[in-house]
Amino acid sequence: MPEGKRKSRSQRRVYVRTPSSKSVLHYRARKPSKAVCGTCGAVLKGVPRETPAKLSKIPKSGRRPERPFGGKLCSACSRKIIVAIARSE
Amino acid sequence: MFEVGRVAVKIAGRDSGRKCVVVDVIxxxxxxxxxxxxxxxxNAKHLDPTGEVLxxxxxxxxxxxxxEFKKLGLPVWNKKAKKVLSKPTKQRKVKEKEEEKPKKAAKTEKKEEPKVEVPKAEPKVEEKVPLEEKKEDVKKS
Structure with missing residues (x-):
């Protein structure tokens, strides 16, 4: 019988084949949801879907696009905002 | 679309939001x-033109x-200087240590000289003593 914390399905279940050809059940942490644009809700490209512990091992430039609003807005929405800022000056 | 000298705002890539000027139309x-x-x-699609022409x-x-950008009071992008590798600096430090050793020896030689002056001061005290004795002699007399 699994432990209480493992019955709640907060961790995902993975069947792993061992060297002795047994299949055993492993429990792994679930990944967070995909990053989405703050205005249009589109899934962001160039933003890895990893747990915070793994993200800290990735360089900062690998975690989000290197442009203003990178990792917060999609490229189309950020372009609209940058043009609006430039023309308001 | 763009002529040479047209000031524009870059709207794509990591430089987006910054001002630039068209130098050449390819x-x-x-x-x-x-x-x-x-x-x-x-690509000219990545630019948003402004009214200024340089x-x-x-x-x-x-x-x-x-x-030209300084006249408008705009900042200019400049490359950052590359850092020197750590290995050559370590080799230089070893050379400096070898040079320092003779310098320390020279300093110790200089320190010996003031020591010679100290014994010179002592005889002066000795000279004063006979003067006082002479004065006492005068009083006694």
Missing amino acids: DDVFVLIDGDVRRKKI DIKKGATHEEVEA
Whole structure:
């Protein structure tokens, strides 16, 4: 019988084949949801879907696009905002 | 679409939101830009034109663009200097240590000289003593 914390399905279940050809059940942490644009809700490209512990091992430039609003807005929405800022000056 | 000298705002890539100037028009698609951005060939779709036009020649150098941007009071992108590798500096430190050793020896020689002066001061005290004795002699007499 699994432990209480493992019955709640907060961790995902993975069947792993061992060297002795047994299949055993492993429990792994679930990944967070995909990053989405703050205005249009589109899934962001160039933003890895990893747990915070793994993200800290990735360089900062690998975690989000290197442009203003990178990792917060999609490229189309950020372009609209940058043009609006430039023309308001 | 873009003529040489047209000031524009870059709206794509890591330099987006920064001002630049068209230095060269390569064809109807690509232009060469410089200013507050990395100097490079880009698609003209990635630019948003402004009303300003600078007086620069076709293919102007970065220094010429920098001088024109200073008149407008705009910042200019400049490459950061590369850091020197750590290995050669370590080798230099070893050489410095070898040079320091003779210097320390020279300092110790200098310290010996004031020591010689100290015994010179002592005989002066001895000279005073006989004077006092003489005075006492005078009083006694």
